[in-house]
Amino acid sequence: MTDLGQAAAGSSRSNKPPLLKMQGVKKRFGATIALGGVDLSVDRGEVLALVGENGAGKSTLMKVLSGAHAPDSGQMWLDGQPYQPKGPLESRRSGVAMIYQELSLAPDLSVAENILLGMEPSRGGILDWKALRGKAAEAMATVGHPNIDLDKPVGGLSVAMQQLVEIARAVAVGSRVLVLDEPTSSLTRQDIARLFDLVRRLKSQGHAIIYISHFLEEIKEITDRYTVLRDGQSVGGGITAGASEAEIIALMVGRNVEDLYPRSARKPGDVVLDIQGLGGVKKPENATLGLRRGEVLGIAGLVGAGRTELLRAVFGLDAVRRGKVKVATHNASVLDTNASPARRWGEGIGMVSEDRKTEGLALSLSIADNLTLTRIPAFLSPAKVNKDATHWADRMSVKRHSVEQAIGNLSGGNQQKVAIARLLYHDADVLLLDEPTRGIDVGSKAQIYQVIDELAAQNKAVLVVSSYLPELLGICDRIAVMCRGVLGPARPVEELDERQIMLDATGTELTAASAGDLGGSA
Amino acid sequence: MTLSAKKSGVPSTPPVEAEIPKFSLSTLIGKLGTFLGLVFVVILFSVLRKDTFPTFDNFELIMLQTAVVGTAALGMTMIIVSGGIDLSVGSNIALCTVVIALLLSHHMSVPLAALGGIGAGALCGLFISFLITTLKLSPFIVTLGMWGAVRGMAKGIAGDTTVVAPITPLNNLLTTLTPAEHWKLFPPGVWLLLALAVGVSAMLRYTRFGRHIFAIGSNEQTARLCGIPVEKTKLLIYTIGAAFAGVAGLLQFSYLTVGDPTTANGYELQAIAAVVIGGASLNGGQGSILGSVLGALIMTTIGNGCTKMDLPNWVQEIVTGAIIVFAVALDRFRHKTSA
Numbered sequence: 001m002t003d004l005g006q007a008a009a010g011s012s013r014s015n016k017p018p019l020l021k022m023q024g025v026k027k028r029f030g031a032t033i034a035l036g037g038v039d040l041s042v043d044r045g046e047v048l049a050l051v052g053e054n055g056a057g058k059s060t061l062m063k064v065l066s067g068a069h070a071p072d073s074g075q076m077w078l079d080g081q082p083y084q085p086k087g088p089l090e091s092r093r094s095g096v097a098m099i100y101q102e103l104s105l106a107p108d109l110s111v112a113e114n115i116l117l118g119m120e121p122s123r124g125g126i127l128d129w130k131a132l133r134g135k136a137a138e139a140m141a142t143v144g145h146p147n148i149d150l151d152k153p154v155g156g157l158s159v160a161m162q163q164l165v166e167i168a169r170a171v172a173v174g175s176r177v178l179v180l181d182e183p184t185s186s187l188t189r190q191d192i193a194r195l196f197d198l199v200r201r202l203k204s205q206g207h208a209i210i211y212i213s214h215f216l217e218e219i220k221e222i223t224d225r226y227t228v229l230r231d232g233q234s235v236g237g238g239i240t241a242g243a244s245e246a247e248i249i250a251l252m253v254g255r256n257v258e259d260l261y262p263r264s265a266r267k268p269g270d271v272v273l274d275i276q277g278l279g280g281v282k283k284p285e286n287a288t289l290g291l292r293r294g295e296v297l298g299i300a301g302l303v304g305a306g307r308t309e310l311l312r313a314v315f316g317l318d319a320v321r322r323g324k325v326k327v328a329t330h331n332a333s334v335l336d337t338n339a340s341p342a343r344r345w346g347e348g349i350g351m352v353s354e355d356r357k358t359e360g361l362a363l364s365l366s367i368a369d370n371l372t373l374t375r376i377p378a379f380l381s382p383a384k385v386n387k388d389a390t391h392w393a394d395r396m397s398v399k400r401h402s403v404e405q406a407i408g409n410l411s412g413g414n415q416q417k418v419a420i421a422r423l424l425y426h427d428a429d430v431l432l433l434d435e436p437t438r439g440i441d442v443g444s445k446a447q448i449y450q451v452i453d454e455l456a457a458q459n460k461a462v463l464v465v466s467s468y469l470p471e472l473l474g475i476c477d478r479i480a481v482m483c484r485g486v487l488g489p490a491r492p493v494e495e496l497d498e499r500q501i502m503l504d505a506t507g508t509e510l511t512a513a514s515a516g517d518l519g520g521s522a
Numbered sequence: 523m524t525l526s527a528k529k530s531g532v533p534s535t536p537p538v539e540a541e542i543p544k545f546s547l548s549t550l551i552g553k554l555g556t557f558l559g560l561v562f563v564v565i566l567f568s569v570l571r572k573d574t575f576p577t578f579d580n581f582e583l584i585m586l587q588t589a590v591v592g593t594a595a596l597g598m599t600m601i602i603v604s605g606g607i608d609l610s611v612g613s614n615i616a617l618c619t620v621v622i623a624l625l626l627s628h629h630m631s632v633p634l635a636a637l638g639g640i641g642a643g644a645l646c647g648l649f650i651s652f653l654i655t656t657l658k659l660s661p662f663i664v665t666l667g668m669w670g671a672v673r674g675m676a677k678g679i680a681g682d683t684t685v686v687a688p689i690t691p692l693n694n695l696l697t698t699l700t701p702a703e704h705w706k707l708f709p710p711g712v713w714l715l716l717a718l719a720v721g722v723s724a725m726l727r728y729t730r731f732g733r734h735i736f737a738i739g740s741n742e743q744t745a746r747l748c749g750i751p752v753e754k755t756k757l758l759i760y761t762i763g764a765a766f767a768g769v770a771g772l773l774q775f776s777y778l779t780v781g782d783p784t785t786a787n788g789y790e791l792q793a794i795a796a797v798v799i800g801g802a803s804l805n806g807g808q809g810s811i812l813g814s815v816l817g818a819l820i821m822t823t824i825g826n827g828c829t830k831m832d833l834p835n836w837v838q839e840i841v842t843g844a845i846i847v848f849a850v851a852l853d854r855f856r857h858k859t860s861a
Contacts, residue, residue, distance in 0.1 A: 317747065344749070359747055361744055364740045378730045380728055422748075
């Protein structure tokens with residue numbers, strides 16, 4: 001890091017070529033055109049947002065950038081020099097570092113060892129521990145965490161700290177371009193704020209950062225410019241500050257998104273799921289809620305407030321310590337504390353897990369198997385199963401080549417559509433949806449909002465947990481806020497805004513100034 | 523927020539995604555892999571030993587030699603597909619031969635003695651599943667313990683020696699056919715294996731229980747979320763799986779004509795190898811009965827062919843070991859290319 005800091009001023013005025021430039025990059029796999037001409041540039045001290053739906057070509061582009069794939073045509077320049085990495089190692093040496101969603105740390109090695117993994121200082125093959133710790137400390141200081149215990153095994157750190165170690169590793173090898181792929185997908189709100197501080201810090205040190213995210217509000221907050229990929233082509237971009245969310249979404253989906261959140265006429269009816277003073281083993285502490293037919297009820301709150309635990313307790317996945325659940329569906333009206341998922345499904349209640357990969361879906365099974373899992377006849381005909389699955393997969397527009405294909409090969413959005421189609425196939429009356437649109441593309445989100453609205457119009461009851469407030473405000477009739485395990489009253493959505501919800505979620509009487517901060521980051 | 527009139531503005535289909543796997547030669551080979559492997563070894567030995575290998579008697583012998591491990595592999599397939607493993611199968615087979623011999627020598631009727639042997643196997647499975655589901659121990663550990671304990675039990679009730687049994691029709695399950703009986707094609711024990719194989723295969727594909735086995739093996743948490751009674755299903759899987767070891771024990775008894783507590787040593791590994799060669803994943807969620815039976819046949823054919831080639835025993839063992847690794851490596855390669 002020598003003269004990079006001076007070039008931190010805006011890219012447009014600089015006479016030097018941008019730090020990284022890609023032009024007309026094309027890549028095809030067989031008949032599939034993954035990249036059909038991508039132009040992109042990012043300069044020193046700049047954060048570029050790379051947005052696009054799943055399948056738009058973001059990951060292929062990143063693989064080209066990291067040297068994992070060679071482009072068929074097009075050119076790349078790094079610092080004005082032609083850049084043609086032959087593999088990930090060479091791209092790292094050239095100063096381009098990838099921070100993937102799945103972190104690549106050795107969990108049993110210490111922080112210091114991880115930071116210098118593969119480039120440990122040694123004297124004649126003997127590890128120089130002092131130099132190693134010194135360099136590691138330097139790298140951690142650069143990312144703003146000089147006080148971390150360098151000897152602690154990385155496996156014992158939080159995901160957020162592990163991410164910092166990974167970024168420190170990139171800094172330690174002298175990376176100039178950092179690519180962050182969905183970096184906030186598993187972070188809490190506070191960790192996100194800390195990560196953003198780090199991004200700003202790296203930016204001020206003259207690093208160029210490519211920031212990939214589905215979360216438009218994050219992009220608005222942290223990036224300077226944005227480039228949109230669609231169908232493997234860069235279709236537009238500009239200064240982030242001047243772009244509206246709707247503008248960016250329109251570019252991403254290639255259509256004018258008039259209204260992402262449809263809302264048909266709904267007639268809320270009788271209470272169908274009555275939760276009274278429910279308490280779990282740890283969380284929730286106390287939850288009382290009456291979910292009515294024909295309404296969409298949202299549960300907001302911070303990560304860890306106990307929202308997921310509430311749904312799991314109601315569904316019989318976690319033990320209930322006290323309180324009652326009354327279910328009044330077509331064939332059940334019982335007040336009780338404990339239930340099994342099997343019984344809930346039998347009562348016409350269905351649940352979508354927040355964790356699609358480890359709980360929601362059996363990834364090695366077919367679409368048809370996953371879709372029909374809750375209601376398999378004792379003796380089944382595969383032809384009939386496939387027919388049913390095809391019907392519901394079509395209903396949710398699941399992109400596939402056959403319902404017999406393993407679901408693990410689908411994109412996240414399409415996987416989630418199958419997880420929801422399972423409830424439609426089951427004909428569930430009450431739908432418990434935990435983060436139903438997390439980490440999926442905008443097109444799939446729109447599809448899911450549409451279906452939720454139709455279900456509510458068909459007099460079904462929908463309970464949605466979400467951390468994305470615009471979504472809750474968009475699709476819900478009422479919203480209840482959970483704070484430290486206690487569920488607040490459900491209030492009509494007209495009486496709420498993001499700021500009010502954040503105030504309730506943090507559960508503190510805030511001064512006007514700090515309330516403003518919270519509202520700003522939402 | 524506008525009402526439903528604006529629905530048309532919502533994009534219903536995202537752009538085409540590059541995620542659709544194409545049908546190719548490699549997936550075809552993958553699907554038929556085990557079968558092609560068997561065809562290959564049969565042709566290979568038929569060419570190398572034209573006179574002694576491709577004969578009716580020898581093919582009958584191969585089927586006969588496959589019967590015991592093949593039957594055990596049926597239960598093992600269920601268990602492995604569910605994400606588990608059973609290392610006690612060989613010991614269980616030995617226990618069953620002892621139990622059957624003891625019951626027969628105590629003048630129990632033939633069907634009851636056979637059922638007693640199979641029941642002893644099933645009881646072992648019930649106990650295994652009890653330990654797995656209530657103590658939440660891994661199947662590997664539980665059945666490793668049972669591998670030793672059941673073997674010891676067999677030796678104990680046999681008085682540490684072979685148990686002589688009176689001559690009964692049970693002894694004829696796996697005897698070679700006389701030329702006059704050639705119309706039967708195989709001895710009854712082989713037909714039993716084939717019938718059971720068809721039954722289990724249909725069960726895995728066409729019943730709720732079968733689909734639940736796949737679901738649990740693929741992702742136990744998903745199975746739980748979807749209301750599948752995971753514990754109850756596991757109980758059935760291990761009990762039925764061990765009952766198949768009991769049937770294998772019956773066949774082994776028929777072959778030995780005595781109860782031998784030291785027999786079938788290492789058969790559990792042969793059964794696991796057959797299942798794995800047949801395309802199952804030890805991570806669960808994948809596997810087929812047809813594949814497992816073909817896998818068992820491949821191993822017997824290689825052993826038989828090597829004998830016809832006058833190759834010493836140790837060569838056979840090395841070849842069998844290599845085949846296991848090669849088959850699984852091929853399977854991994856197939857998964858990589860199709861992903």
